[in-house]
Amino acid sequence: MNIAANLFDAHSIVGDLGLIGILAIIFAETGLLVGLAFPGDSLLFIAGVAASGAGAAILGGGSLDPLALFIAAPIAAVIGSQVGYWFGEKYGRKLFSRPDGRFFTQSKVQATEKWLTKYGTGKALILARFIPFVRTLINPLAGIIGIPKKKFMFWNVLGAIIWTQSVIGAGFILGERLEGSVDKYLLPIIGLIILVSVIPVMIEFIREWNSRRHHS
Numbered sequence: 001m002n003i004a005a006n007l008f009d010a011h012s013i014v015g016d017l018g019l020i021g022i023l024a025i026i027f028a029e030t031g032l033l034v035g036l037a038f039p040g041d042s043l044l045f046i047a048g049v050a051a052s053g054a055g056a057a058i059l060g061g062g063s064l065d066p067l068a069l070f071i072a073a074p075i076a077a078v079i080g081s082q083v084g085y086w087f088g089e090k091y092g093r094k095l096f097s098r099p100d101g102r103f104f105t106q107s108k109v110q111a112t113e114k115w116l117t118k119y120g121t122g123k124a125l126i127l128a129r130f131i132p133f134v135r136t137l138i139n140p141l142a143g144i145i146g147i148p149k150k151k152f153m154f155w156n157v158l159g160a161i162i163w164t165q166s167v168i169g170a171g172f173i174l175g176e177r178l179e180g181s182v183d184k185y186l187l188p189i190i191g192l193i194i195l196v197s198v199i200p201v202m203i204e205f206i207r208e209w210n211s212r213r214h215h216s
Contacts, residue, residue, distance in 0.1 A: 010043040031080030048171020077160035088143025112137040125155040129163035
C-alpha cells in the first residue's frame with residue numbers, strides 16, 4: 001500500500017491503496033464531513049474496472065477481488081452513513097454551524113435540507129447517494145431532524161446497495177468488455193459520470209435562482 005497516494009484522485013486511490021483504501025474513502029465520504037472532498041462515483045466506477053479483466057491496466061499488474069469489492073463496498077457505505085447519522089443525532093446543529101471552508105459551506109447545508117424536504121426520507125436517501133456533497137451531509141442531517149432510526153437504517157441499506165452495486169457494476173462490465181483498451185475510454189466516461197452527478201444540483205440552483213428573481 002502506498003501511503004503517498006492522492007486521496008482526492010480516484011485512480012490514485014484504487015491503484016495505490018487497493019481495496020482497503022477504497023473502503024476507507026467510501027466510509028469517510030458517507031460518514032465524515034471531511035468526505036466532502038473525496039471522489040465518490042468516479043472511485044466506485046474505477047474500482048469496478050479494476051476488479052474486471054482490465055484490472056491489471058489500472059493497478060499496474062495487480063487486480064481487485066471482485067467478490068470482496070461487491071460485498072464490502074455497500075457495507076462500508078452503510079456503516080459510514082450510520083456514523084454520520086449518529087454524529088447528527090448526538091451533536092445536532094453544532095455540527096452544521098461551522099463557518100464556510102474550502103469544501104464545507106452553509107449553502108451546501110441548505111441545499112441538502114431542501115433535498116430532504118422535497119423528496120421525503122426514502123427517495124431522498126437513495127437519490128442522495130448519487131449526488132456529490134449531498135450524500136455526505138444528508139446522513140447527519142437525518143440525525144439532526146430526528147428521522148426514526150429503523151426508518152433511516154432501512155433506506156440507508158437500500159441506498160447503499162443500489163449506489164455501490166450499480167456504479168461498480170457499470171465499471172466492471174466496461175472493464176470486461178474493453179479489456180486491453182479500457183484506458184482510452186476511462187477518462188471520458190468518468191467525466192460523463194461526474195457531469196451527470198452534478199446535474200440535479202445545478203437544476204436545484206437554477207430553480208432557486210429563478211424563484212428569487214421572480215420574487216425580487
